[in-house]
Amino acid sequence: MSTLRLARGAQATRILGIGSTQPEQVVTNEDLSKVMDTTDQWIRERVGIIERRFAAKDESAEDMAVVAGSKALADAGLSPSDVDTVILANCTSLTPIPNYAAPVADRIGIKRAGAFDLNAACAGFCYGLGVASDLVRCGSSKRTLVIGSEKLTDVVDPVDRSTAIIFADAAGAAVVGPAEEPGIGPVVWGTAGDLVDMIYMRDGKYIFQEGQSVFRWATTQIAPIALRALEAAGLQPSDVDVLIPHQANxxxxxxxxxxxxKQGARDDMVVADDIVYSGNTSSASIPMAMDHMRAAGRIHSGDVTLLIGFGAGLSYAGQVVICP
Ligand SMILES: CC(C)(COP(=O)(O)OP(=O)(O)OC[C@H]1O[C@@H](n2cnc3c(N)ncnc32)[C@H](O)[C@@H]1OP(=O)(O)O)[C@@H](O)C(=O)NCCC(=O)NCCS
Incomplete structure (x- = not known):
């Protein structure tokens, strides 16, 4: 009987570079209060957002993905031919055929890439990062570009005060490649499919969410999953330099x-608050927060960084990474 040969991958993986982009149009709470019954004070106190960015009519999630992905490659010091796989996390596409990943790979210049979209809503980037790391470790990919890109304004009722104040548009990306020392810990992921009705597309058109139920779930169930991701990486809460949860609220x-x-994380642990000036950008929020924080000098290359994504599904995924 013939024996199949198996691909040989890298011992370990790390994030080699990151990048992000936001549309130009800034939308303040004041702007929103002119089209719906809300106030700047309410939004700041209940959600923490001061402003967010909305994409122009002719600006798509695909366009933003190309920009963020190209920036991540440049940050890694790589050219498109150094990458052979593109994973595009997205949950807001109005046209599932074709997917975003194939044309995005082509526009970035990654020819003949393995390319696919992945939908795990706001947990999408952490799911993609987990898959990318395993692809490189198994030898299926030499380097993988993971992008989270969302045009949420396409799927949010612009006058619904329970969603339109929260969601916004953006893209964030990371290049994953081989490393001598582990720079991406095991992914811990899962779903609570029995709670699917908490966030869904009502009539296939606009996002509906049971705000209070989602809030309760996120504030009680997500920290224990983050602790499991730490344990999977063999670390303690006190080892964490930076915490980047999905920027939901x-x-x-x-x-x-x-x-x-309460479980031992340090008081000086840096906590992402990118939502304040970016809103909730679903699968883009974690890589964009990391990019913004590093650019602002709040976090540094080598920092032990705990990522935890969560959202519709309900879905969640988290892992520890070393900041590139
Ligand atoms: C949606 C969310 C901001 C609502 O905040 P909340 O504190 O739960 O507010 P409630 O729904 O309890 O409403 C409280 C009051 O504010 C009012 N209100 C709701 N939205 C408002 C708004 N945008 N502006 C002003 N008032 C508002 C309500 O009508 C209610 O008024 P009442 O007390 O007179 O009945 C909050 O529940 C949330 O962020 N949930 C998580 C959502 C999330 O993260 N989704 C993404 C997951 S990836």
Whole structure:
């Protein structure tokens, strides 16, 4: 009987570079209060957002993905031919055929790439990062570009005050490649499919969410999953330099940080608050927060960084990474 040969991959993986982009149009809470019954004070106090960015009519998630992906490659010091796989996390596409990943890979210049979209809603980037790391470790890919790109304004009712104040548009990306020392820990992921009705597309058109139920789930169930990701990487809460939860609501982010500090995370752990000026950008929020924080000098190459994504599905995924 013939024996199949198996691909040989890298011992370990790491993030080699990151990048992100946002549309130009800034939308303030004041702007929103002119089209719906809300106030700047309410949004700041309940959600923590001061402003967010909305894409122009002719600006797509695909366009933003090309920009963020190209920036991540440049940050890694790589050219498109150094990458052979593109994973595009997205949950807001209005046209599933074709997918985004194939044309995005082509526009970036990654020819003949293995390319696919992945939908795990706001947990999409962490799912993609987990898959990318395993592809490189198994030898299926030499380097993988993972992009989270969303045009949420396509799927949000612009006058619904329970969603339109939260969601926004952006893209973030990371290049994953081989490393001598582990730079991406095991992914811990899962779903609570029995809670699917908490966030869904009502009539296939606009996002509906049971805000309070999602809030309760996120503030009670996500910190324990983040702790499991730490344990999977063989680390303690006190080892974490940076916490980047999905930027869903600043109060959710703060609740997760508080739970981790109760379990031993340090007071000087840097906690992402990118939502304040970016809104909730679903699968783009984690890589974009990392990019913004590093550019601002708040986090540094080598920092032990705990990522935790969560959202519709309900889905969640997290892992520890070393900041590139
Ligand atoms: C949606 C969310 C911001 C609502 O905040 P909340 O504190 O739960 O607010 P509630 O729904 O309890 O409403 C409280 C009051 O504010 C009002 N309200 C709701 N939205 C408002 C808004 N945008 N502006 C002003 N008032 C608002 C409500 O009508 C209610 O008024 P009442 O007390 O007179 O009945 C919050 O539940 C949330 O962020 N949930 C998580 C959502 C999330 O993260 N989704 C993405 C997952 S990836």
């Amino acid at each position: 600043l109060r959710i982010v703060e609740a997760i940080a508080k739970r981790l500090r």
